[in-house]
Amino acid sequence: MIELHHIHKNHGATVAVADVSLAVKRGESVALLGHSGSGKTTLLRLVAGLDLPDSGTVCVEGRIGMVFQSLALWPHAMVQEQIELVLHGPRWSGAAKTARVAEMLDVFGLDSWACRKPGTLSGGEQQRVALARAVASDPEILLLDEPLAHLDGGSRQELRERLLPILKGRAVLIATHDEEDARVLAQRCLRMREGRIV
């Protein structure tokens, strides 16, 4: 599903990713562990096609869902619209779309905030909306950039449990600096330092 071959990416004079090769199969969750600036987010952006590598090849097969580090919730859209907007194409017409929105609101415990805009939600609530939006269209590939960063201990544990069944059957790449998140959510952990997998 995801195959990276000898990827290099520089940001100006700084080496962001250096000679990274990686494969993630369907049904596999891989965590990228590392400190800030180690290249995790850049790698996710390369997989998502938001940035192009300076050299190497990126092969991605399937639709992508992503949780951004900044969450990137559209400020003018209500919670249910955030989910609705990503449901397009023949599969999500009419009743199927409505049912899927209701399902996502229910799964992520967002029913009572369906008609609120992101600016009126707490950090944890916004995190749930971002996760719901990422998985709503049932993507084959899921890219999660610090997916539980805005949550406290209790909420973090609860959301991990909600996430586990959702990750099954997809190729998942998780960027995190939290070892516990990586251990629970991923089957394989890779450590990154100065743009390299070590």
Add this chain to the structure above:
Amino acid sequence: MTQPFLNSLLFAVMTTVFATVGGMAVFWGAVSASKTRGWGESILVGGAVGCLLMPPFLHAGAWWKVGMGLALPVATIPFGAMVLSLQLWPVVFLVLLAASRRLEPSLLEAARIFLPPRRIWNRIVLPMLLPALCLASAVVFILALNHFIVPTTFQTPVQIADVYVMFSSLYDTRAALLQSLPIWLISMATLALAARLAACGEMGRTNRHASLHAGFAFRGLPIPGGRVLWRGLGGVILLASLLPGLGGLISWVIPKHDEALRTYMTPLLGAVRLALPQFGASLVYAAGSALFASIFGVAIWRAMRVVASRRGGTAIADGKVAWLVEWILATPFVLSGLFLGILLIGASQAAGAWAWWQGTWLMGLAALAVRFVWIPFKAASVAHAQIQSDLLDAAKVFRLSSAATFKAVEWPAMKPSLATAAWMVYVLALWDVETLVLIYPAGGEPVSLRLFQLLHYGYDAQVGVLSLGLVAMGLLPGLALGFIRYAGFHRPSPQGHKMIAKR
């Protein structure tokens, strides 16, 4: 409804439509130039500011000549609206650009991942920029409805021109104000609506650090119609807005051949020599109004902050009172300066004790300061909003007094914006015709008024040389400020020497 009033409405609506379409086209041009690392956008921004700062009588006069040369129907509402829109599209462009620079790039990246290209523009970009677009269009509408010079130059009988003719012949303040009431009401209502839109709009301002250029947020997004089309269109609109004015200026001043040079030079130099008192008057009005408007604008803003902090809340600084104060300050700026002149004359006639100041320099200075006070006020509040909240929080933690916070944190951050605002007031006062046309004192006629009158009589060479002088006067403070800053940056500091010596 009278014909001039209908003409005013039609003129304002057409100008708004043209300027909105033009501003959006140049905006897409700037966005399409994302691969140029911002310099393409910088050129468009520089050109847009140039359009806004070009004297309106110069712009209108140049287009009158172009239209006559091409045998176009110049004395019509559509042509006048087209000419004014070529000066006002930068309002739409700059407001859209400011809004898009504050867009968090990841919002559009998320859209790229989740949505097809068509839906990105319809469902994500447009809703986020719509409040800014409505606000800018409303401002253009009000400015066009209250514009005096362009419709007058193109002989369009609009309400403002009617009010001017009626008041200058009868001096009946009450009748003039009654006649202009519809324009006032429509302008104030539109301004209130625009201010509400700006306050309520969700512009995606989640990003505290604005991007260096708008194209940064839009990079990688497919542009409908193609990037080349929008870049070309943006360039064409920019050139159409700047070239006639600048070209006219040069062609009026530079004679065609040697023989003409000899015959032209004497009248040109004569025009400058004869207009020296007018240049002096312009300098007094421009510098004085920049000084007074800046002092009053910052003082009003500061008073609001102090009262808000003493009450321990933000209700006054950020709430309904702030909105009301801003609305009151913005009103004289967007309404025609003619109304301000009529009001001041009416007020000084009504209050006997104040009759002495009618026809004095002070009245002109006061009128200009009142008209432009909103610019420094707005600059102060916008600059303050951009100060990192951590810095202000630190001042609170360390219990700095209000004055110390202003001196240590607020003033250094706001200084450049306030200097720019003062310069804008200086330039606008230099070009001003309509505020002073009714109230300038005997012997206190500024260059702009003389130019406005000369344009009617076809003294092209004199118009050109006086305009050039006025443009030079406008640029002077900016150049001086730039020179001082340049000299300041390149002066080696004693501290720097010490550090090098230690190494």
